[in-house]
Amino acid sequence: MRYEELTIEGRNAVLEAFRSGKTIDKLFVLDGCQDGPVRTIVREAKKHDTIISYVAKERLDQLSETGKHQGVIAYAAAYEYAQVEDMLKLAQEKGEPPFLFLLDGIEDPHNLGAIIRTANLAGAHGVIIPKRRAVGLTATVAKTSAGALNYTPVAKVTNLTAVMEELKKQGLWFVCADMGGEVMYRMNLTGPIGLVIGNEGEGVGKLVREHCDMTASIPMKGDIDSLNASVAAGVLAYEIVRQRMAK
Secondary structure (H helix, E strand, O other), rough: OOOOOOEEEEEHHHHHHHOOOOOOOEEEEEEEOOHHHHHHHHHHHHHHOOEEEEHHHHHHHHOOOOOEEEEEEEEEOOOOOOOOOHHHHHHHOOOOOEEEEEEEOOOOOOHHHHHHHHHOOOEEEEEEOOOOOOOOOOOHHEEEEEHHHHOEEEEEOOHHHHHHHHHOOOOEEEEEEEEEEEEEEHHHOOOEEEEEEOOOOOOOOHHHHHHHOHHHHHHHOOOOOOOHHHHHHHHHHHHHHHHHHOO
């Protein structure tokens, strides 16, 4: 299994990567560069919803490993992303009600890796992450997941709330982690469920929170105000596991 996040440099290599269907997370382009080949690459990137950053030559030189970037550098995912349908199919094959993790803007690769690891061990059928303002499947994520990335599908979506709406039609309901919620031990967390975990600093965004059916809080006894995002995900996931097993 490859762990490195692939850095692809040079015009032909980058264009080839897009055309071969590789998942490109991010494209860096020399600011102001307007010639034909670069315009073609930018067009491909837009077609594939890739995030494009226009940067100065110094920045490209910094990012470059070969020194021959020709004004373009792409970051490709080290792992293929799955589709949300794959996750539902997996649940069906196992004869289990779907159990998904939805992560609203996790930015720290160590947190994402740890959450994927937890999702795998808690028997979740997949992890859904947003395209923007969130970390993708980088080398660090792969390492921290301790191999779980090989088994647990991860989907990257443009709009979390739209996906939640779709999944509600399939019978899923959503619980989000929030300090102001009902204590998780008093809630019924069985059935087809999506566990929504928010960003390390701000928590679950307002729009995503409004699409959740329930809000669960973890009882806190200490002197600080919150748990690390990946630990909170683990605690809630295992309350879901406990309730499923008790059934």
